[in-house]
Amino acid sequence: MDAAGSQVxxxxxxxxxxxxxxxxxxxxxxxxxxxxxxxIHNKNVKSQVSKVLNECELRMYKSVxxxxxxxxxxxxxxxxxxxxxxxxxxxxxSKRSVQHLEKIKIIIFQTHMLRDFYESMKKIExxxxxxxxxxxxxxxxxxxxxxxxxxxxxxxxxxxxxxxxTFQICGESKENVEATESWITNLxxxxxxxxxxxxxxxxxxxxxxINTLAELQRRKHVTIQLENKLSPPxxxxxxxxxxxxxxxxxxxxxxxxxxxxxxxxxxxxxxYNLVEWxxxxxxxxxxxxxxxxxxxxxxxxxxxxxxxxxxxxKNNYKVDLNNLEAIDDQGRTIxxxxxxxxxxxx
Numbered sequence: 220m221d222a223a224g225s226q227v228x229x230x231x232x233x234x235x236x237x238x239x240x241x242x243x244x245x246x247x248x249x250x251x252x253x254x255x256x257x258x259i260h261n262k263n264v265k266s267q268v269s270k271v272l273n274e275c276e277l278r279m280y281k282s283v284x285x286x287x288x289x290x291x292x293x294x295x296x297x298x299x300x301x302x303x304x305x306x307x308x309x310x311x312x313s314k315r316s317v318q319h320l321e322k323i324k325i326i327i328f329q330t331h332m333l334r335d336f337y338e339s340m341k342k343i344e345x346x347x348x349x350x351x352x353x354x355x356x357x358x359x360x361x362x363x364x365x366x367x368x369x370x371x372x373x374x375x376x377x378x379x380x381x382x383x384x385t386f387q388i389c390g391e392s393k394e395n396v397e398a399t400e401s402w403i404t405n406l407x408x409x410x411x412x413x414x415x416x417x418x419x420x421x422x423x424x425x426x427x428x429i430n431t432l433a434e435l436q437r438r439k440h441v442t443i444q445l446e447n448k449l450s451p452p453x454x455x456x457x458x459x460x461x462x463x464x465x466x467x468x469x470x471x472x473x474x475x476x477x478x479x480x481x482x483x484x485x486x487x488x489x490x491y492n493l494v495e496w497x498x499x500x501x502x503x504x505x506x507x508x509x510x511x512x513x514x515x516x517x518x519x520x521x522x523x524x525x526x527x528x529x530x531x532x533k534n535n536y537k538v539d540l541n542n543l544e545a546i547d548d549q550g551r552t553i554x555x556x557x558x559x560x561x562x563x564x565x
Contacts, residue, residue: 223248268307412460421452
């Protein structure tokens with residue numbers, strides 16, 4: 220309130236008795252926003268967030284920023300607050316009537332709460348909407364801002380390469396030949412096995428993963444079918460049981476690697492919205508680290524590590540996290556900055 224200025228205080232006093240919906244709206248005052256929505260204290264965080272989002276949509280606001288409601292003087296659990304706030308945002312984002320509100324920010328001043336909100340975000344990913352967008356993708360579009368539609372990926376077809384074996388059976392009688400044919404067929408079927416792996420991330424397989432599947436198909440003599448038109452996409456593997464099991468494990472590893480990469484990128488984006496690490500460039504101006512390095516530096520600081528090795532202009536530097544200096548292999552030193560974002564803003 221001090222940062223907003225006396226004009227906002229006067230408005231609050233003026234509208235206090237008119238409060239009917241649990242909040243009042245004032246001008247932004249000296250803050251970098253057009254309006255401020257002041258909430259009346261209530262332990263039901265989810266309800267408060269929902270009211271604000273609906274008010275923003277009604278007023279045709281394009282964006283809104285929340286603090287971590289209730290984690291200050293109210294001393295509510297950060298984990299529960301994160302769940303309640305994100306649940307409210309997901310329910311709001313799922314409405315087909317939303318037309319105006321495009322961006323929702325949650326400003327977290329206490330870095331240690333980042334993990335609570337990150338874990339809460341991961342819980343949301345398991346539920347799908349009836350349309351092509353998932354709850355999680357809709358939520359991310361509001362939380363991180365709507366993005367231009369991605370260019371549809373070109374469908375990559377996995378070529379089937381099956382080496383056929385031909386049996387020629389000769390015998391004294393037709394019955395003997397048929398009996399031998401039946402015996403061979405049963406023997407083949409006994410060793411045959413099929414496994415299906417369904418996962419949304421299969422849709423993200425690029426040419427590199429497709430080439431790996433083709434190599435596994437050739438090397439292990441299995442048949443791999445990539446059903447990328449199904450929902451969720453599916454990979455069917457058939458062949459001798461031991462080879463199918465081996466290839467299935469490899470496919471699961473590929474899916475897990477994509478998942479880990481996406482989660483790391485999501486976390487790096489969240490950390491970047493909170494704090495930015497920079498190094499002094501050649502023109503005496505500070506240059507931001509890439510987002511993954513930015514996250515690694517912040518994680519190291521939170522873990523109270525003294526040093527961390529990073530890449531700067533393709534060279535290894537050992538960062539002294541206490542003195543905010545980076546030293547390369549030749550002993551050259553450059554200065555490092557840690558700049559928290561959104562301080563004093565809502």
